[in-house]
Each structure stands twice: as structure tokens, then as C-alpha cells.
Amino acid sequence: MSRPPLAVVIPARLEAERLPLLLADLQQAPAGLVRETIVVDSSPEPDTAAVAQRAGAQVLRSGANRGRQLQVGIAAATAPWLLLLHADSRLPTGWGTRVERAMADEPAAWYFDFQVAAAGLNLRLLEWAVHWRCQLRALPYGDQGLLLPRALLEQAGGMRPLALMEDLDLIQRLQPLAPIRRLGLPLAVHGRRWRRDGVLKTAQRNAALRRAWRQGATEDELAQRYYR
Template identity: 80%
Template sequence: MKRPSLAVVIPARQEAQRLPLLLADLQQAPLGLETELIVVDSSADPGTADVAQLAGAQVIRCAANRGLQLQVGIAAATSPWLLLLHADCRLPARWGASVEQAMGQAPAAWYFDFQVAAAGLPLRLLELAVQLRCRIRALPYGDQGLLLPRALLEQAGGMRPLPLMEDLDLIQRLQPLAPLRRLGQPLAVDGRRWRRDGVLRTAERNAALRRAWRRGATAQELAQRYYRSP
């Protein structure tokens, strides 16, 4: 049997409604791109696991900790390339061609452009701000997805089992080792959190958490603050 060339690892929690849309997107991979789908589920009910299995994904049960879930999923994967995605995102129509092209180039880590699946000028300004941050600082976050060779991840020390800031922690370790490049395709994240809490309030809260992280707060402390907030 041919070894899959790409492992898609998706940490999930209570995503039975949104995960099927992402899994349907992943079914549109080009014929030459052999993929394995791994969903690491921390849900209290079986709904998320059921829809993942119906789509042909390997499902692994794990505690609710996104860094740990990613670590477990990566360890279960066999492919030399990894695509790490949040469960509530949507891939663009030509995602597979862009990923294939990136995989054929010199070793690097690749990310999608940030897009929120909701209307409104504040969200468009937010998307522009994220684009500028990535262009100037080469600092994408986990909700933009991450495509990278397994060898590069291992060189960076692997995924750490952090309940929050696992994405920033990994990107900061990758930056000295390889370029971080745009795939040139949007990845649409679900807009429910931005609509519920407001764009400005959510952005300010996230920025405060990142400042606390840089000042030495632990990921466990920040996770308690994040999941306690409304």
C-alpha cells in the first residue's frame, strides 16, 4: 500500500455540526495527494467522533488540551508532511493544488490567509491586520492552519502539550529554522466567537493573553483565564 504523503490532524471538541463541512472540503484533495485524516476528539458526547468516522477519519480520544491533542494526532500519523487544522474552519476550493505545490518546494512551514466567515467591516479590518502581522513578523496563528514537513517539526522539538498558546509556542521555535510562507489561499474560520463577544473585545482579550505569555505566565494559567471568560 502506498504511504500517504500528507497527514491532516484536527483537534476537536463538540464540533459535530461544523466538522463535517471541513471533512467534506478535505475529500476534494487532488488524486495525486494521498492523505490520512486524523481527528483527535475531546468531546463529552460521541457526535463529533461519529461524523469523523463516517468521513473515513481515524478518531483518537484524548483529554481536552489542544496542544496535547495535536501531539497525539501527530504521533499517530505516518505521513512525512503534516497539515494542522482547527475543526471549525473551511478550506478553499483549490486548497489541494496549493498544498501540493508547497510540498514540492524547499523545506518551509506554510500557512493560509486568515478569514472570518461572517460579514462586517470590523472583521475585514481584522483580516487586514492579521495579514500585515504575518507579512511583517512572519507570525501566523493556529487558526490559519499550518503545513510543514515532519522533519522540520521534529527539528523544532515537536508539538508541546500546552492547553493554550501551543500555536505561538511552535511558530516561535520554527522561525529560526525555516521560512514561514503564505499558501496564498484563505482559510475561513467560524465567526461565532467574534459575533458573540465582539471584534474589539475578542481582539483585546487575545492580545492581553499573548502579552501575559511573553511576560512569563504559564499556558495553564492562561487557559484558565481564557476558558473562564464569557
């Protein structure tokens, strides 16, 4: 059976230190799985783009808007399957084989388990809470990665150029169309923001932003609150 080719799309900003680790993980994929790796950079400096190019990735430029960056990368990709990843994440050993099996299954959107690459009981409790949110509500967020067929994304209306909540917006449009399934492997995200602001404060802020978004706050209002 032929293997459907995969395009990996990575929005990045000031990730010259962490991005090379993710790109190295991608190079451990089974031969022929990844047709293209596309990094859409919004950094004000050239270092992020330089490390991506050295690793053989295609580099595109966009403004600092993750939804727009994903939209640009998806438009440039040619593969029928897409894997959307944050630039500070790390893929586990054997990820490519599991992704291949998922791609051979019935059409669905797939996500990794949430994991924070830092020590602390509070972070383990956070991971547990995210696991159960996904199990009960089929509601993964962007830092868990998203694997899906391009045809399903197009059926949902594509990626919208939202500065915030682009992941939640997309998942909610996918839910009526196809199963949202767990890959059963962890995707480790960098722990810097959780350590900097604290788990409780960060979780409360994120929940408040999601609540404001559901209540109709504009993209500009959300961005002002987030970056403030």
C-alpha cells in the same frame, strides 16, 4: 516526480455540526495527496467522533488540550508532511493543488490567509490586520492552518502539550529554522466567537493572553483567564 503524502491532523471538541464541512473539503484533494485524516476528539459527547468516522477519518481521544490533541494526532500519523487544521475551518476550492506546489518547494512552513466566515467591516479590518502581522512578523496563528514537513517539526522539538499558545510556541521555534511562507489562499474560520464577544473585545483579550504568556504566565494561569 512522486508526490509526498500528507497527513491532516484536526483537534476537535463539540464540532459535530461544523467538522463534516471541513472533512468534505478534504475529500476534494487531488488523488493520492492525503494519506490519512486524523481527528483527535475531546468532546464529552459521541457526536463529533461519529461524524468523523462516517467521513472515513481516524478518530483518537484526548483530554481538552489542543496542544496535547495535536501531539497525539501527529504521533499517530505516518506521512512525511503534516497539515494542522482547526475543526471549524473551511478550505477553499483548489487548496490541494496549491498545497502540492508548496510541498514540492524548498523546506518551509506554510500558512493560509486568515478569513472569518461572517459579514462585517470590523471583521474585514481584522483580516487585514492579521495579514500584515503575518507579512511583517511571519507570525501566523493556529486558526490559519499550518503545513510543514514532519522533519522540520521534529527539528523544532515537536508539538508541546500546551492548553493555550501551542500555535505561537511552535511558530516561534520554527522561525529560526525555516521560512514561514504564505500559501496565498484563505482558510475560513467560523465567526461565532467574534460575533458573540465582539471583535475589539476578543482581540484585546487574545492580545492580553499573549502578553501574559510572553511575560512568563503559567499554562494553568492562562487557561483560567481564557475560560473565565
